[in-house]
Amino acid sequence: MSWEMVLEHIYMVVVSCSLVILIGVPLGIFAYCRPQAGRIILTVVDLIQTIPVLAVMGLLMMMFGANSTTAVISIVLYLLLPIVRNTNTGLNSVSPILKETADAMGMNRLQRLVRVEFSLAFPFILTGIRIAFVTAVGVAVFGTFVGGGGLGSMLYRGIRIQNFELILKGTLTLMVMSVFFDYLLGFAEKKCGGAHEKVEK
């Protein structure tokens, strides 16, 4: 195991997750604001999820060549589901009474979206992001097949030469990475999402 592999892996995870947040959250908001188009978006996102990651990577490799970009794009496609869905579900779960109250106060559509709906949906969105990061750590393992590098190559090699120690090391590193991201984002969730949920006794 080399630090290079770990860094490659983290690179794939962080870049793909950042991209998927930048694409997925606005897509989820759009799907909420335009329910008809939204149904199509959600169906497409669902469908993408059903294609095996390895197949997506293979197909994309034909277009983009064997490099980490291909891996990153594949991961992004695969992770759209939790982000778009959670954003959409979060927005839809905001009480209609609060939406009406926002209207009654004189908020325009954008003010209502930003100050009421998005703000209240934010804990849901953070949960989606958390799921995305943890999933990305696992999915990025396949990156090695399309030249993305990362810890996948270590696992792959371990399987090829039937080296138990190599497989175990790779797996443990991945687990530590997952737990790290999960904890980090769990902390962020508590910080940002829960302020108004706390009840002082």
Place this chain on the structure above:
Amino acid sequence: MIEYRNVKKSYGGKQIIKGVDLTVEKGEFVVLIGPSGCGKTTTLKMLNRLIEPSEGSIWINGADHREMDLVKLRTSIGYVIQQIGLFPNMTVEENIAVVPRIMKWEKKKTLDRVKELLNMVNMPYNEYGRKYPKQLSGGQQQRIGVLRALAVNPPVILMDEPFGALDPITREILQSEVKKIQRELKITILFVTHDMQEAMKMADRIVFMDQGRVLQQAPPKEMLLHPANETVARFIALQGIGSRTDRITAADLMQQASGLAAGEDSVTVEAEEEVKEICQKYDLSKYRRICVKDSQGLLIGEITVGSLLEHLTEWM
């Protein structure tokens, strides 16, 4: 200042509001009451265009409210609903400052106003300003709801069963507070409730609605004494108001007459005296007539004990 002109509302061919004509004067406290589904909330929400009328028009200060700028219309009409209406993601301060922010008030001015309002209900800013609605009791939340509606001094406030979810004691306190604020600031309030006692306590005028129509508009006492028809009477009786005779005075029941004289068969009371007190104070079985005198001591009318008893049984 507010005028509903033959306002109708239909949903999918079904007419919910069947022609409401209603005029509300400046500073008046009007309570819309009636059984659930009578259209009172719809009538209320049509004023700030949360619901658009299908037919007819609503005029505010001589202008058709559909031709007014929507944001201007809504920021000039305060809105209070049950406590769920506070934004849970915002602090007390932020909740109160919602409308000032929409109107782009300066920060300093907003903060001063928030502090002023919180002081008005004895909830100091330092203690409560940064709290979230969930950290407050139901009564406190509803106070903040009222303050939020008052923030920019709107001339009109709409209240949709604002105290429905509160316990009776808190409800009574808040009713008094709102009534006091309304009188002091001369705000026009349209208030929806299904609670007749609440209506009696708050209203200058009660508008009784049923099945999308206004059945009766009258000041509380008049509605109590002279319900326009069976539906109104039954509604009042069902709510137990019948046994509540407070606010009804001797003057309300007396028959005007001149040349009266008090005699052995009569007792003399003040015109302003409440019927309930009269019953407690005198043993009415000993008398046949109750003579009513005005503040100068002049006899101005009489009530026969028979008719009083008749009224009392009716109210039971």
